[in-house]
Amino acid sequence: MTDPDIDWIARAGAKPKGKRPDYFEDPALDRMLSILIAVVGEVSVLRERLDTVERLLDARGTISRADIEAYEPDRDAARERGLMTREYVHRVLRGLQQEMEGMAAEDPPIPDIVEALTKN
């Protein structure tokens, strides 16, 4: 039960006191990233829910919503799901990880290589 006087959905997302840093020159980018990463999180939640459904169906052949809510992974399942989420995060954030590796590699621009191989 919830307090009817409190809009818990709105209050859950209350802004903390203190000015938020600007991370990008264009404020729209800050807003877009917040939206994007929230969606990234929700896709992860959906994947985990689907995994729960699959595991329960495997085990019992039929399920209810209450079964899903009550589900708790055992040790092996928890590790498999942890790996699944880890892999998922690696996939959606690949751009950052490859940029990081690119910074370390200091590769010359491709046209430079094209030119070099054309000549030699």
Add this chain to the structure above:
Amino acid sequence: MKPDVPPPYSAVTRHAVFPTPRHDEAARFNFLTAFNTYLSGTIGQGNRIAYEGRVLPAFRKTHGREPRDRFEIRHAMNQDPWHRFWSALKRNSMEMRQQNGRTMVLRQLDELDAKARQFNEGRTTLELDPAIEQPRYQTAVDIHCMPGGYHGEERPGDVSAGANYDCGIFATTAGGLGALSDGGGQALVQWLRRERPDWAPRRILDIGTTIGHNAVPIALAFPDAEVIAIDTAAPVLRYGHARAQALGARNIRFVQMSGEDLSRFPDGHFDWVQTTMFLHELSGKALPRVLGEATRVLAPGGLILHLEQPQYTDAMPLYEQFIRDWDAFNNNEPFWSAMHALDLKRLMVEAGIPEEALFVTGVKAVVDREIFPEQAQDEREDHGRAAVWNAYGAWKPA
């Protein structure tokens, strides 16, 4: 190499006043745990690569010298596109943690308040004092980006701040503090048992206790001791008291009181005075006052112990100081940076502890290693949330 997979949210101990997570709320925390681990572990090193590869060389070129302090590095790094993007993601992770925790807590606030009341009503071990004012260092910004801070209420007398704080620690620390997020308190007990196996403190004071998660293991380890846990914020004390009772810690009294004014206690009243990850949430003026009062109420022969992340010293590279400062400027920890640059030992001496009595020791969270894997203590460490601390302490000469 076996990949580092953090424990699932279902490994959190659901004590009697813990909010009940829905399937998807737990999954949200599981995502945030994996996301945080990725940001600090997998791509955290990108900040150093950007710094050494382009930010530092550009700084040298512009200024003709090395950076003088962590602030110059921060200003330079805040212009770097990679560091900006990384910081923006991390900030979002902190904000999402708050929203998920608050969603879970506020939708079941009636039940949570009712559960807390069962443990709180008519008990003499919870003493709230509405006359206690919230200090400016608690109200200037909402610490950790927790809407309302430790003291905020969604309605008078609620436990929302405490419940939200409790339910999210597991996700932001990737389980590094254990199923009850009490790995710090457990570590203190273990350290003490090794250091002074026969010591039995009679009276213990925990200053800035919040929900008492580090005080409860102490109370349980010393059942004959009287533990006083103080904080200026009533909502966390309400929750903390109920939580302690639910966990069977009956020898602990939660009192709304400021660590700056312990006048209620006579000199030398406590055998052990403790702060755990608290000093960095004070201010330049309040910190010496708290240390002074803590020393005053400590009995001769007693133990004073302050657990914090390592202080910045000249021996710590400026880049490490910069990256450890992230929370100060990005996660509403306004005293973090200044506090970590202080000479805590000198301040403790000024507070009345003889220099020769001081010691510094490393303390690592004590958790069930079967469930909670060892965390990285290298470049992949999640600074500010790492389950490894320095204990700045002293045995007061008898």
